Amino acid sequence: MSDNRSPLPRWVLLALLVTGIIAISFSSIFIRWSHAPSSVMAMYRLFFTAVLMGPFVWRSKPDLKALSSSDWGLMAVSGLFLALHFLFWMESLAFTSVASSTIILALEPILILAGAYWLFKERTTRKAVLGLAVAILGASLIGWGDIGISGRALTGDLLSLAGTAAVALHLLVGQRLASRVPSLFYSFFIFLVAGTAFLIYNLARGTALGGYPTREWGIFLLLAVVPTVFGHVLFNWLLQYVNAVTVSMSVLGEPVGATILAYLLLDEKLTLTQGAAGLVIIWGVWYFMRHNQVRYAVEEADKPVKHKKAASGPSVTG
Template structure:
């Protein structure tokens, strides 16, 4: 496998800052969750289409049945990740939702262990336990606020599991397929899935005011084409676990943005729980064996 032009961790860091804006943009829209997700994905593939049609259509012939199968599954799970996560933001705060939806390592550890036979150390399990405890504190605070907030937390956790499945299937395909082709197909499958979801739910495709279309477009450009595409690029050289861990720093940026832009205040349980979640991630990072396993190196 060829060596990338830049270290994979650099795009991952940029991607984390990009996706941190996603919850803010979603909060600013008034459209249904499925509609918001649909236009996010539709605008993404429209923007990508000229480049894909110009230089990458020949790769379609190289896809095996396994590649088509895995890519389609990834696209479907990505669609429902967006639906559930966007819906969770209607019930709970940006801070709670982003913390819980980014608990991907808990699912990534299991997925990479069973599907890719990647080892999980005792220290990693301890870090996972600390992270779970932090998420319980966040949920406890929301339970005291209202049952709706706790329901939003549950939706965010399910969305977290779905995005991990999406990354796991992508980790396999991206080793054989270019970034543009893989991303274009995944986003197309996701868009089609969301289209039929909207029809089944009876939601409206429009019309919407100009401000709504602006938020849809920003969701496509920044979190999707910049954030998620950079994650997909990195999957060729790093494990899903690395990206899942990096994304756990998203809540910090999202909570700060929500405070200044949306005026959302953090409750004591959210602050304590979020701090414990981040502490669990830092504890994982200090596991030297994991660093040796996942740190970038040329594979050949």
């Protein structure tokens, strides 16, 4: 990957970020449209994406000899956490609303902060911690509101939270690899690992791998192309031009976009509690990211963006 790329015009960057946000917002819609098991949807989504990426990975000629056995092991672990993310989050949509599930996903930066503090002793500011507390309050409001709807909705909220925790662990592992593993190959490899994990999972459970109608195969392909390639892979590519904090702000756009699409395409209504809690979470996460990005700005001020943080970008939510 070249370090001497010409900067993109601001309007182009903005257009690409908006495109990515819209693309990942469709993920929950496609999942709701499908009648296939979540584990099957996730497996084909990952395998189809790997197939689409294959030619580009081949052309990039990544230097794999430089990778140690521990690098390969950590990539495998990262892929397994990615599989857990998809398993929990996609399953959550069978229990709770698109709004509740995707709003809880916005807690991803908060959980990453907690993990980074525990694993890497990374510090943050008091204002960022305030944003963290507000976001957690918002998530609690969603859970409290969904208890009033049904225990089933609360189960979906907990599954979404588990999926968010899994993706946070995936990104923290990726952070350890970001300076050593090319971004494109990293994404390709972890998609293969996660897809293989789902293959084993489905075989162990006796879940049918084939026999689905043409409509379902179309949804599997849409999941690979729209939210994954035009969403997550696009965000990883943008890390060549903007820092990870800027791209990570997209996490605030997904619940908004997904909720609007669910209203238009699934006839889902947004409750007053969900709306209020969503605003609380989004404000809390925005405030946290605004006051936590000083550390990143200092780290990146004098460094060109290479593979740094590419593996820890927002490429796997939703």
